[in-house]
Amino acid sequence: MDIMWRIAEDKIREAMENGEFDNLPGFGKPLELEDLAHIPEELRIGYLMLKNAGYVSEEVELKKDLMTLEDLLRCCDDEAEKEKLKKKLNEKLLRWNALMKRRHKTNSQALRDYQRRIDEKFR
Numbered sequence: 001m002d003i004m005w006r007i008a009e010d011k012i013r014e015a016m017e018n019g020e021f022d023n024l025p026g027f028g029k030p031l032e033l034e035d036l037a038h039i040p041e042e043l044r045i046g047y048l049m050l051k052n053a054g055y056v057s058e059e060v061e062l063k064k065d066l067m068t069l070e071d072l073l074r075c076c077d078d079e080a081e082k083e084k085l086k087k088k089l090n091e092k093l094l095r096w097n098a099l100m101k102r103r104h105k106t107n108s109q110a111l112r113d114y115q116r117r118i119d120e121k122f123r
Helices: 002-017 041-052 058-075 079-104 109-121
Strands: none
Touching (some): 058 109
């Protein structure tokens, strides 16, 4: 394995010297690392494969947005900003509800529990 590592390092060094990495997208910019905390560990590889292929379901994006808005609400001290965040959260929840109703044809217990927890957190 040591010889393979050395060959790879030599190829990378050679490419760098030839300027082959200079015009890559995002060159010189910070990496955009994605927070996968909202994805169960056993599903993360599958999620990343689908995302890299250009497919992320609307439900996943909405769930991520909901979690972000919840975090922002928890940290927000400004009442005007808090009201704006609550409005956005409610809009996302309405869309989430519509998707879930269409998907499951009924309002599931898990969805009701999630809505109840959101209501309790931000009253």
